[in-house]
Amino acid sequence: MNNEKHVNENMIEGRNAVLEAFRSGKPIDKLYVLDGCQDGPVRTIVREARKHDTLIRFVEKERLSQISATGKHQGVIALAAAYEYSEVEDMLELARERGEDPFLILLDNIEDPHNLGAIIRTANLAGAHGVIIPKRRAVGLTATVAKTSAGALNYTPVAKVTNMTRTMEELKEKGLWFVCADMGGSSMYDLNLKGPIGLVIGNEGEGVSRLVKDHCDYIASIPMKGDIDSLNASVAAGVLAYEIVRQRLQ
Numbered sequence: 415m416n417n418e419k420h421v422n423e424n425m426i427e428g429r430n431a432v433l434e435a436f437r438s439g440k441p442i443d444k445l446y447v448l449d450g451c452q453d454g455p456v457r458t459i460v461r462e463a464r465k466h467d468t469l470i471r472f473v474e475k476e477r478l479s480q481i482s483a484t485g486k487h488q489g490v491i492a493l494a495a496a497y498e499y500s501e502v503e504d505m506l507e508l509a510r511e512r513g514e515d516p517f518l519i520l521l522d523n524i525e526d527p528h529n530l531g532a533i534i535r536t537a538n539l540a541g542a543h544g545v546i547i548p549k550r551r552a553v554g555l556t557a558t559v560a561k562t563s564a565g566a567l568n569y570t571p572v573a574k575v576t577n578m579t580r581t582m583e584e585l586k587e588k589g590l591w592f593v594c595a596d597m598g599g600s601s602m603y604d605l606n607l608k609g610p611i612g613l614v615i616g617n618e619g620e621g622v623s624r625l626v627k628d629h630c631d632y633i634a635s636i637p638m639k640g641d642i643d644s645l646n647a648s649v650a651a652g653v654l655a656y657e658i659v660r661q662r663l664q
Contacts, residue, residue, distance in 0.1 A: 424557055426492040427484050429455045436462040441495040443554035444469045448478055448489035459490055467576060468492075469550060495555040500571030502581060505544030506588065508571065512543075515610045516590055517658060520546045522578060522626045523617040524647060527553045531562025532648035533615065538566035540655040542613075545572045546581060582629045585612060592630040594622045595650050599633025607634075607658045615651045 426435050426442075435442060436459070445463045447456060449472040463470050478487050502518075509516040519537050524530050530553050537545050553559065554574065560567050575581045582592055593607060594614035614630055616622030627633065636645060636653050645653065 424494045424496055425481075425483055426494055427482060427487040427490070429459065429488045429490055432490045432492045433459050433462065435492055435494060436466060436468075441497075441499055441555075442466065442468045442492045443495050443556075444471065444493040446471050446473050446478060446481060446491040446493075448475060449473055451489045453489070456489055467549060493554075493556075496557045496560045497555045497567050497572070499555070499574045500544065502544070502546060502573045502575070502585070504571050505546075505573065509543045509610075514541070514543070515608075515662075516585075516588075516612075517542045517610075517662075518544050518546060518585070518590070518612045519651060519655065520578065520582070520592075520612050520614045520626075521548075521552065522594075522614060522622050523548060523551045523620075524615070525551070525553055526618055526647075527556050527558040528562050529618060529646065529648040531559040531564075531567075533651045534559070534563040534570050534572065535566040536648065536652045536655055538563075538570040540652075540659050542570070542655065545570060546578070546612075547572060547574055548578050549574050549576050578626055579629045582612065582626070591632075593632040593634050593654075594627055594630040595636065595654055596622055596627065596633045597635050599635040601637055602634040602654060602657050603637070605632055605634055607661045611658060613651070613654055613658065615647055615654075618647045 426432050445468050447460060481491055505518055506516055519542050534545055555572060590610045590612050592612040592614055614622055
């Protein structure tokens with residue numbers, strides 16, 4: 415059963431409630447719509463969702479009933495973010511305010527809310543100026559993420575972007591360079607990780623996608639001596655983030 419069933423405080427059901435949520439500017443991560451429903455109000459909701467670049471899923475009635483907490487969804491259920499999203503520019507401004515080189519953590523399709531929460535917590539403690547996540551194929555700021563972040567979401571900006579590689583290109587123009595975590599790279603201890611930097615962490619199963627990896631300047635691997643082949647995504651983020659911290663302190 416999908417975890418969304420348990421995130422009731424972020425679930426909005428019914429046509430009027432969902433439409434009002436969009437029009438009031440509430441951040442909506444995902445919209446479930448009854449497949450084939452052509453009612454005027456539902457079409458209006460879908461139009462609003464597209465305007466806000468919300469992820470839309472057209473599903474069967476059984477699936478909607480499965481997700482619904484009230485049983486009164488009227489063919490639409492929206493999942494709202496537990497926290498407001500920031501803009502990437504806010505993160506650069508935060509770095510300027512602190513008089514520091516920007517340090518951003520970019521997540522390529524992290525799907526586990528516990529991993530996202532843990533990475534946001536690490537980002538805060540390591541002094542990163544923000545976390546960037548993609549709009550598609552990734553978890554958003556759910557209640558589980560907020561809880562796992564142990565309060566860090568109150569202090570660490572998280573931005574959601576439509577196109578990760580385009581965002582990277584825009585940040586490169588502003589002086590950032592990028593390092594991604596991948597087993598085939600150079601040892602992180604051999605790399606100079608100082609200056610304005612973006613640390614890219616990949617999906618729990620597949621790692622960093624080829625397209626995103628191609629936009630990175632360096633590939634860093636974490637030396638490992640055990641019998642299994644990789645670290646959990648949030649642990650890998652922590653290890654690399656603190657190597658960046660160590661080099662900045664020198």
